[in-house]
Amino acid sequence: MPELDEIIHQPVRLRLMAALVAIKGGESADFTLLRDLLGVTDGNLGAHLRRLEDAGYIALTKKFVDRKPHTFVAATTLGRSVFHSQVAALEEIIRSAGGGKAKR
Amino acid sequence: MNVNPTEAERTLESIRETEDQMRKALGASGGAYQIIIWGVIMAIGYTLNQFADRLGVVLVAVPWIILSVVGNILCAVISFRMGRKFHHPMAARIGFLWVVFVLFGMIGALFVHPTDPREINLLIYLLVMLWLAVMGLWVRLPLLWISLAVTGLLMFGYFILPDYFFLWLALVGGGTMIGSGWLLLRGRG
Numbered sequence: 001m002p003e004l005d006e007i008i009h010q011p012v013r014l015r016l017m018a019a020l021v022a023i024k025g026g027e028s029a030d031f032t033l034l035r036d037l038l039g040v041t042d043g044n045l046g047a048h049l050r051r052l053e054d055a056g057y058i059a060l061t062k063k064f065v066d067r068k069p070h071t072f073v074a075a076t077t078l079g080r081s082v083f084h085s086q087v088a089a090l091e092e093i094i095r096s097a098g099g100g101k102a103k104r
Numbered sequence: 105m106n107v108n109p110t111e112a113e114r115t116l117e118s119i120r121e122t123e124d125q126m127r128k129a130l131g132a133s134g135g136a137y138q139i140i141i142w143g144v145i146m147a148i149g150y151t152l153n154q155f156a157d158r159l160g161v162v163l164v165a166v167p168w169i170i171l172s173v174v175g176n177i178l179c180a181v182i183s184f185r186m187g188r189k190f191h192h193p194m195a196a197r198i199g200f201l202w203v204v205f206v207l208f209g210m211i212g213a214l215f216v217h218p219t220d221p222r223e224i225n226l227l228i229y230l231l232v233m234l235w236l237a238v239m240g241l242w243v244r245l246p247l248l249w250i251s252l253a254v255t256g257l258l259m260f261g262y263f264i265l266p267d268y269f270f271l272w273l274a275l276v277g278g279g280t281m282i283g284s285g286w287l288l289l290r291g292r293g
Contacts, residue, residue, distance in 0.1 A: 004107060009107075011115075011118070014115065014118070014119065015118060015119065015122040018118075018119040018122040018123050018126070019122050019123070019125070019126040020126075021123075022122075022123040022126040022127055022130070023126065023130065023190070024244065024245075026192060026193055026194070026243070027130075027190050027191065027192045027243070028190065028191050028192075028193075029126075029189070029190055030188060030189045030190065030191070033129060033189045033190075037122070037125055037126065037129060038122075061191065063191060065188050066184075066188070070188065070191075072190075072191040087116070087119065090107070090112040090115055090116050091112075091116065093107055093108075093109055093112040094109050094112050094113055094116075096109075097108075097109035
């Protein structure tokens with residue numbers, strides 16, 4: 001049975017990583033964009049971001065935009081790799097059970 | 105950690121939806137609108153160029169000036185707003201790169217002296233495509249393919265359709281940019 005990463009396999013964190021991995025080319029997403037995309041509160045998102053940052057899966061950058069502090073979030077190389085492994089593991093679970101729609 | 109196949113499928117579906125949402129957010133964050141704006145400007149402007157003989161210089165130049173000023177203002181506003189949602193570590197360099205390209209273009213024009221309107225517009229367009237190609241290499245690879253494809257089509261129009269070159273610019277240049285921007289908005293970029 002393929003291994004699932006316990007840190008990333010939490011619904012909000014998994015969707016958060018999915019959102020960040022969808023961004024290519026070195027760009028990072030604003031905290032409020034992610035909060036609205038995921039439909040969570042500031043505090044909830046903050047807690048998940050801390051967990052992923054501690055694991056080394058994301059990197060946070062603070063910048064001033066229009067004289068207001070903004071937090072931008074990007075997936076790290078490790079984070080992307082773990083996310084892709086997670087997806088591959090989920091697809092393998094479906095394939096092993098003889099399921100049809102394994103691929104994203 | 106045990107996950108059954110049904111849970112795995114639901115999770116993958118959730119991942120797919122989130123990725124789609126993010127791609128749409130990326131597309132709608134500004135870059136796509138900027139490309140569409142310049143596509144519309146070029147489509148209108150170069151169509152006027154094609155009929156310059158009948159319209160006269162004023163009726164071609166004035167709309168171009170107005171469209172360019174409005175386009176630049178709109179793009180600056182979009183860039184400003186876009187900076188709030190996404191950040192690229194090379195954002196400042198991207199902005200300066202365009203300034204550098206314009207500067208080198210102006211220096212080149214001092215020595216090359218193109219006089220044929222088709223040559224002048226082609227050189228300007230090639231400069232834009234070169235900038236887009238660099239953007240593709242730095243930021244988003246599809247931009248590189250778009251710039252190469254448009255450049256190839258421009259060359260075709262210049263050598264094969266010289267009498268209709270400006271209409272070709274309007275169609276290929278403007279139309280491609282509008283189409284590309286639309287694709288980016290739909291999250292397909």
